[in-house]
Amino acid sequence: EVQLVESGGGLARPGESLRLTCTASGFTFSSHVLDWVRQAPGKGLEWVSGISGSGGTTYYADSVKGRFIISRDNSRNTLDLLMNSLRVEDTALYYCARMRRETGAFDVWGPGTVVAVSS
Amino acid sequence: DIQMTQSPSTLSASIGDKITITCRASQSINNWMAWYQQKPGKAPKLLIYRASTLERGVPSRFSGSASGTEFTLTISSLQPDDFATYYCQQYGPSSRAFGQGTKVEIE
Numbered sequence: 001e002v003q004l005v006e007s008g009g010g011l012a013r014p015g016e017s018l019r020l021t022c023t024a025s026g027f028t029f030s031s032h033v034l035d036w037v038r039q040a041p042g043k044g045l046e047w048v049s050g051i052s053g054s055g056g057t058t059y060y061a062d063s064v065k066g067r068f069i070i071s072r073d074n075s076r077n078t079l080d081l082l083m084n085s086l087r088v089e090d091t092a093l094y095y096c097a098r099m100r101r102e103t104g105a106f107d108v109w110g111p112g113t114v115v116a117v118s119s
Numbered sequence: 120d121i122q123m124t125q126s127p128s129t130l131s132a133s134i135g136d137k138i139t140i141t142c143r144a145s146q147s148i149n150n151w152m153a154w155y156q157q158k159p160g161k162a163p164k165l166l167i168y169r170a171s172t173l174e175r176g177v178p179s180r181f182s183g184s185a186s187g188t189e190f191t192l193t194i195s196s197l198q199p200d201d202f203a204t205y206y207c208q209q210y211g212p213s214s215r216a217f218g219q220g221t222k223v224e225i226e
Contacts, residue, residue, distance in 0.1 A: 035215065044220040045155075045163065045206050059213050062120070095162055104210025105153035105168035112162060 002026035002108050004096050009113030012086050016117075022079040022096030022110055030054070030074040033099040035106065036081050038092035038115075048094070049081060064090075086117045121145050125207050125218025131226040136197045140221045142207035144188040151210040154183055154192045157220075158203045166205075167192065197223070 008020040022034070035050040049070040050059040058070050069082040079096055093114050097106035122145040132138050142152070150170040155163035165174045167183035170190055180195045194201055202225055207218040 037217075044204075045157075045208075045217040047208075047215040047217060050215065061214070099210075100168070103153070103168040103172075104151040104215075105165055105208070106155075106163070107165050107168075107174070109162035109164075 002098075004098060004108055004110035006094060006096050006110045006113035009094065009115045011116045011118065014087055014117055014119055016086050017082065017084045018086065018115060020081040020083065020094055020096075020113060020115070022081075024077045024079070024098070027098070027108075029072075029077040032101065034072065034079045035097050035099060036070065036079075037095045037097055037106070037109075038090075039095070039112075040089075040092045043092075046092070050099070051079070083115070086115075088117050088119075091115060091117045120214050121148060121209055121211055121216055123207055123209055123216045123218040125221060127221060128219060129222045129224060131224045132197050133226045134197055134199060136226075138194050138197055138223065140192045140205055140207075142190045142192075142209075142218045144190070144209055147188060148209045148211065150185050152183070152185065152190045153208045153210070154181075155206045155208065156201075156203045157206065163206065 003025045006022050036048040051070045055072045067085045072079045093112040095112045096110045098108040100107040125142045152170045154167040157163040170185040171183045182193045184191045204220050204222045
């Protein structure tokens, strides 16, 4: 079964760091672009970051550029998001999502992990 | 970065109605457009990709179309399971963007 499962969410204070991990199974991990998408409470979906299959190319939304770092380990089938200098507005449910090749669309999503930033 | 403008934000409709949701891109995206359905407490579900290709297993009452930078999701006959929030999403070479979402409610 194709599956993505996020972990690492929790409560942090402004300025602190958190690392999210997405563990994949059931597909050839290195063949797919993977992204992080977040959803603040009661709000819409916001794209956060993406990474190529090899890990050599990364992309970030302006709202997190310079603070978040996306990476992947193709030997362990894991995707990470290191979130530094956290802000209250980073509070959200964070999803990892698989991009289907040649479509630009996310066909597999994890259940998400909650990040809460509060003083 | 490309911006997506989705409308309406809320839509009230009845079972059997035909409904249309629109997304406009701030520049050409060459049909790199997808549509998702999201229900409360659940991850989004892919409905349509490349503007008009129906995802496997999605009912044929869902359809997508494109005209320039304007993209449309149509549900031909609304069913009880379709009451949800819908999002458009564009894919670009170095970024993606979601529309603001459309909540489809029972009238």
